[in-house]
Amino acid sequence: MLGDCLLIIAIAFGTALAGEGITWLLVYRSDQYKRLKADMDKKTKKLEKKKQEVGDTNDKSIKKKLEREEEKLKATNRDMSMFKMKSMFAIGLAFTALLSTFNSIFEGRVVAKLPFYPIGFIQGLSHRNLIGDDMTDCSFIFLYILCTMTVRQNLQKILGFAPSRAMARQQSSPWAPPTSQMNYLLFLKFETNSRMSDEEKRPDSPSTSSDDKKSRKRPATPPQAIPIPGAQIPGSTPTLPPWVAGGSPAKFVTHDELMKMTNELENMELVHEIAIDPNFQIPDKPTNAIQQCMRETMHRAYYNQLRRDLAKDPPELEYCFGFLMELKNMILEDILTAQHTRLKAEINSMLDEPTLRGKLDQGQLDVKKVMNYIIELCSRLCSPVRDVKVAELRTRTEIIDIFQGTMDLLELMKNDLTNYQISQNRAAIEEYSAKHEYEMFQKSLIENPNGCYYTREWLKAAYDELFGKEEEEESSSTKREKRPDEPVDEKCLVDTTSRGYVKLVEVDEYAGFPETLKIDRLKIELLAEKFLQIVVCASAVFVTCNMAGRQISESAEFKKTLKDHLVAITNNTDEERIKSDLEKMGEQCVKEAIETSEKLGLEWNADNSASIRSQINALINLDNPIRKLVHSRVATFVEEMLRSPTSVPHRLLPGLSVIQSELCAFTSKFLRLCVHNRKTFYAMYSSLILEFQGHAPSTHAIYRPDSPSSMPGTSSQPGPSSAQPGPSSSS
DSSP states (O other), X not given: OHHHHHHHHHHHHHHHHHHXXXXXXXXXXXXXXXXXXXXXXXXXXXXXXXXXXHOSOOOHHXXXXXXXXXXXXXXXXXXXXXXXXHHHHHHHHHHHHHHHHHHHHSTTOOOEEXXXXXXXXXXXXXXXXXOSSOTTEEOHHHHHHHHHHHHHHHHHHHHTOSOOHHHHHHHSOTTSOOHXXXXXXXXXXXXXXXXXXXXXXXXXXXXXXXXXXHHHSOOSSOOOOOOOOOOOOTTSOOOOOHHHHOOSSOOOOOHXXXXXXXXXXXXXXXXXXXXXXXTOOOOSSOSSHHHHHHHHHHHHHHHHHHHHHHHSSSOOOHHHHHHHHHHHHHIIIIIOOTTOHHHHHHHHHHTOHHHHHHHHHHTOOOHHHHHHHHHHHHHHHSOGGGHHHHHHHHTOOSHHHHHHHHHHHHHHHHHHHHHHHHHHTHHHHHHHHHHHHHHHHHHHHHHOTTTTHHHHHHHHHHHHHHHHHHHHHSOTTTSOOOOTTOOOXXXXXXXXXXXXXXXXXXXXXXXXXXXXXXXXXXHHHHHHHHHHHHHHHHHHHHHHHHHHOHHXXXXXXXXXXXXXXXXXXXXXOOTTTHHHHHHHHHHHHHHHHHHHHHHXXXXXXXXXXXXHHHHHHGGGSTTOHHHHHHHHHHHHHHHHHHHOTXXXXXXXXXXXXXXXXHHHHXXXXXXXXXXXXXXXXXXXXXXXXXXXXXOSOOOOOSOOTTOBOOOTTOSSOBOSOSSOOOSOTTO
């Protein structure tokens, strides 16, 4: 027993040291962490010094200053916690695998005697997987947790990674454990829950239970809107709006409320992504590497436990029976629809729970026979593309491998059905997305009336560019008085929004980004980089062709080959990296021109090489004549497409044919995004334009169900209807 204790202490010390090493590698050595830590130390000392100087004062102005300092300190602490998240995930993944091994080694062994009798809720951990009723017997996991909490905290102090006492007092209450220890406990609990003993309750399958699954499904009805903060007016104090900050006394947000808000935002983001991406599909495997790793780890732990149950003599089939019932419920609830009445009756007859339970009690349950029926059932229900998976499943002989393969096949079938439902209900999803986003934005404006300040400024700038000169030429006395209920001219709205959308991608980061496009801000900024890439590549081709001469320029595949190489060079370009990319482009253009001249047997002048390099480097200047010309032509083409996406094909402006494929791909993505935004906020944009034309200030009335749409493939069709069709509940 003493040897086990010393070994566990050594394991705790080794894992703590490894954890600190990973944290140092990912966090402590980085410049950002050092800057945040120095900033926190400085702010903490400053705040404590002010508190000592002030003492117990009743001056409200001094108290407000102290509160502002505390808020700044909390913000810095929050940034540091977010920065440490990657270390937490890395440590959790590494030690989850290690704990599984250690638990297997020490399973059923008493490693120590506790000098006290643990209270009820601790006994499940201190007496875990131990035989007997002596609750003073200590299990591996309990002793390991105690050692880890002690060793890691002291190790941090020895290595100099622990926060100062003043900082610790500001970060949390004296009862809160250190963040690193909380990370350990969270992942220890995560791992041990997957290895519950036979006497404890455990899930019947790697997927969630029916109750949990029901609570995690996306609601079929539209979720309630939540307020979102609006942008501040430039020049104003950068404080949170009163409806966010709240007053005194403080209001607390429960975990359920946070989860509800998260689910609502995820639902809106998912539906929005489906609406603007015609090729949207649910992937067969999670795209997030951490999510995929955690999923595989949990499944592996579950199937290993099932394998241990079957290896016993006699084998325990209780949890195998639960797994069979879970497969049955997945087929009935997630795969079949209400129209499959006869098939449901067949399944309920063949997989009748009381009948199978009776066979289990009598020791006559043939698990393989039941699984063969389920596999045949899946072969009848799955799409043809999954036939290979079914054939591979039929060749398996190990029962656990059959369990795992069948569960994976059902998950793939659920994804196939979801993607099919999305494709069939795309129009309804687009309508629902537009209406729901607008309603949520309107509710946020009720709480924060200044929430569309930047939208008004962005739209006003576009409107002034198009119609400002015309209005200045008209005399105010000759202007026709407009009625408040007069509708806005649709062409005026389409032209104004089209100009506004193009202005967003003409610069790397648009100052005063409109609130109505915040959900797509990242996509628009990425498209702005592609816009810059198109302009720069086309300009470089122009310069090279001009200097190389007609024979080289008109040679077969010269322009296309040069353009392809330039696109590869500038794939990740932006305004910060453009200078170095232009130097590489200059060298590539000279190389391509020289090689082509040699193939054609032409003499190449070295002065042309220097001229090409200098002219391409000059493209960094926004006022460069060639770059300005190409920029204007690309922007004009994109704006014309946004104004009439359903009209006849537009002719490319001179010089743009060399980048036709890139320009069309860019315009296609940008068009879907902009048209959906115009359809969603048509009523608001109409109201703002009427305000620009001389009406009373916009009141942002409720959503109009008859908003015209300019979606590709439609022509002046109604916008989001009053009905609220969402994604099919079966998906």
